[in-house]
Amino acid sequence: MGRNRLTPQEIELKKVISSNLNKLLEKTTKKKIDVHRLLNIPQSTVSDYFSGKTLPSEENISKLADFFGVNTYDIDPRMRATDSNYNELQMTLLTKYEKLNLDRKKKVVDYAEVQLKEQMRQQNKVHSINDTKNVYYVDVLGAVSAGTGEWLTREQHEEVSVNNEPPEYDFAVRVNGDSMTPLFSNGQIIYVNRVFETSEVRSNQFVIAELNGNAYVKKIVFSDNRRSCRLISLNKNYDDIVITVDDDFEVVGVVII
Numbered sequence: 168m169g170r171n172r173l174t175p176q177e178i179e180l181k182k183v184i185s186s187n188l189n190k191l192l193e194k195t196t197k198k199k200i201d202v203h204r205l206l207n208i209p210q211s212t213v214s215d216y217f218s219g220k221t222l223p224s225e226e227n228i229s230k231l232a233d234f235f236g237v238n239t240y241d242i243d244p245r246m247r248a249t250d251s252n253y254n255e256l257q258m259t260l261l262t263k264y265e266k267l268n269l270d271r272k273k274k275v276v277d278y279a280e281v282q283l284k285e286q287m288r289q290q291n292k293v294h295s296i297n298d299t300k301n302v303y304y305v306d307v308l309g310a311v312s313a314g315t316g317e318w319l320t321r322e323q324h325e326e327v328s329v330n331n332e333p334p335e336y337d338f339a340v341r342v343n344g345d346s347m348t349p350l351f352s353n354g355q356i357i358y359v360n361r362v363f364e365t366s367e368v369r370s371n372q373f374v375i376a377e378l379n380g381n382a383y384v385k386k387i388v389f390s391d392n393r394r395s396c397r398l399i400s401l402n403k404n405y406d407d408i409v410i411t412v413d414d415d416f417e418v419v420g421v422v423i424i
Contacts, residue, residue, distance in 0.1 A: 177222060180245070185219030187242050191235045192217070196306055196338050200326070204304075206230045236286050303329050307356060310343040311375055311382045329356065334423050337361035340375060340384070346400035347373075347384055351422075357384065359420035370396075373422040378408065379415050384422065 192199065199217055203210040208227055215221040216231075223231065228246060232239040240247035264275060307325045325341070333339070336358035342351045350373070351357060359375050362368060370389040375382060376398060385398035385408070398408040410416050 180243075181219040181222055184223065184243050185217055188217050188231065191237065191242070195235070196308055198306065198326070201306070202231070202234060206234055236283075303332055305329055305333060305339050305356060307341050308338045309382075310341045311384045327356065333358050336423055337420065340382075342384055346402045346405040348402050350401055351384060358423045360423060361420050362418055365418045368418050368421060373424065374418045375420040375422065377415075377417045377419055378410070382419075383408070387418065 192202075199213050200210070202208065203213045206213075206227075208230065212221070212227075216223050216227075223243065225246075228239050228243045231242055235242075238246075264272060267275065305327050307327055309325070337360050339356055339358050342353060342355045342357060345353050368374060368387060370387065372387060373384065374387045375384055376387065377383075378398070383398060385400060387396055388399055389396045396410050398410070400407070
């Protein structure tokens with residue numbers, strides 16, 4: 168709007184867009200600096216969008232929608248009237264979906280889940296900051312214990328640089344401890360593919376598991392037809408952790424080897 172005075176509606180719209188952007192960012196492992204780097208929008212401009220100081224242009228709304236994998240009107244409600252392509256695609260998909268039997272509908276949902284995971288991997292893919300020096304940024308989601316347990320929250324982000332291009336991954340964590348040596352050393356950054364159900368995990372895989380509020384990197388071994396399991400350290404100085412029915416236990420990811 169330049170130096171023109173904003174209308175009350177536009178002032179309210181800035182608040183709405185700011186709120187939508189911050190909610191979308193909270194659902195990812197990204198930070199505002201990633202929006203700046205990946206979309207080539209000035210850092211000060213990104214900050215103004217998220218704080219509600221300025222209204223994004225239509226072009227930047229489109230870029231932000233692609234970044235978060237949402238519709239443009241999920242960010243800026245003004246775009247709903249002009250987002251006919253999304254509406255048309257949505258109606259086509261729903262019309263065809265309703266004609267399918269139950270088994271085929273489940274296949275559509277499964278396929279959509281695969282596509283969503285792939286999209287999340289692509290969005291979380293690191294990027295080179297200097298092609299000649301081959302340096303990459305990695306957003307590390309805190310630390311996981313290779314010993315006796317450590318808290319892992321989404322508030323512990325740490326941006327680090329690495330020299331080797333990482334694989335495609337959903338999130339990265341830093342190892343704390345020596346219980347998984349020689350495979351994983353203390354301080355090592357490891358890359359993880361997120362899982363949404365423990366049934367996705369196979370016995371003898373290396374996993375990131377949350378147990379009673381603490382996060383571990385361990386080898387998981389199932390027994391008794393998957394009715395019980397243990398978390399195993401590679402360093403024999405550490406005892407296995409046996410999971411009981413009273414434990415609050417969840418596998419959140421599989422380590423990429």
